[in-house]
Amino acid sequence: MLKVAAEIAVPVAIVALWQLWATNRDDPKFPPPSTILAKFQDMWLFSEFGTHVVPSLERIGLGFAIAVVAGIAIGIPLGLSRPARVWAMPHIEYWRAMPPPALLPISIILLHSIGNLQKVSFIAFFCLFPVLLNTIDGVRGIDPSFLETGRSYGLGRIERIRRIVLPAAFPQIVAGMRIGLSLAVIMMVLSEYFSSTSGVGYVLLISKNTFDFGPMWAAILLIGVLGYVLNLLFLAVERRLLAWHRGWRATASA
């Protein structure tokens, strides 16, 4: 009952109040939800879906995938080797502390602005850090006796990484990926807003320049839904992949 109230009744009430308030106010900057929804349906279902949503999703998907692969590939050796960490950590900490907008101009110039390359690299670069740092931490925290077991049974280095290091660190890697995914949505909007000819971020830019508030609110709504749905999908996958982890932790703490 409470769950239904929290998940459905409260949002419905908020939208209803908003509808009342916006209709009453009659301000073009704040169109009522009914207008926004009509615009949302008009644009995203599905006349402009292909021109703007698909490119955005592609960029998120590609950038995120590159970040995950690179983060794990760099993070595992760093997690396993203390000397490598000593050398690499200051650099990682430096770039991780860099605010993304600070790199936007240089990335636009170096990577020729409009194309996908700039946006995908921009997303990948900033999604990398949570995955990388969590991989390093996860690998460092592996109980050495798991690795010793692998070694005593003659597993080679690659086998040990594949069968022991990766699964053992996976819960933490996944936690980093989840942060990375939410960052990917932010970076997508940011890079598209500043240098693009397509994508939902670009829609924001155009509607700002033309003072067209309908599409702007429809884009805002879409970006929120996108982030929400991506997170839900991610959680569903995580629940399947890490079922063992919940069971194990429950018995370990019992």
Added chain:
Amino acid sequence: MAPRLARDRIRLMLETRGIAKVYGSGPKATHALEDVSFTVEDGEFVCVVGPSGCGKTTLLKCMAGLMRPTAGEILLRGKRVIDPPDELALVFQDYSRSLMPWSTVRNNVLLPLRHKKLSAAQRRELVEESLGSVGLTRFIDHYPWQLSGGMQQRVAIARALAYQPSVLLMDEPFASVDAQTRGDLEDLVLRVREQYGITILFVTHDIDESVYLADRVVVLTHSPTKVKEIVSVDLPQPRDQIATKELPEFVNLRGHVYRLIRRELAPVTSVEAVPNTGTPV
């Protein structure tokens, strides 16, 4: 020494020669092992006992090729052990940190077989057979953490057996299970030894357990560790938890080993008072 093995000549399986292990250096150095030498014959069951903190785990890790001794050498069938040999499997004390929680029982047993040159059918057969011999066929698709402690240690034993080693090294494998389970597991080990004709080196701090299981018991001194005495156990086979332990020979041997170790626990001199809290890993 190994009465069940009717062989013309008894072959040497394992040999430790003058093993020493020092942790650290200078005045802070910890001399875990000073000079440990003994042999294990093919098919023999040898237990190693010693006062706590005498470096039993260190010794076993050296024998398993997981750790280099500071001095001395270990020979497996005459070949020097440098890396973990294929012919040898290790059962760790702490099963919860040696069975992979992300793998089912089947995949845990399969883990060391994946890189062996075997067909898929052979692998499956080895996994099923070894789990059958420890009585866990029904739990093949469970996760280890869904099983009791004793069952988890049986999975670890099955994994070692499936690896088809000549030698099984066991590091206080039953230290963290209750007494009833412990007796069952001791008998299980005796049974699989029979079934697989395997050589077993079994480290324990439990004197009863060592005498009950072994053909010979290697008694160690406290740290810095040497071999105090090697005791032959000529108790009739097969052993029985009640009947064997009632035999006067069992009681005598148990008392003898106990006295050897208690003497080791007598007041220590300054040299021996080096703090030694178990074995650094």
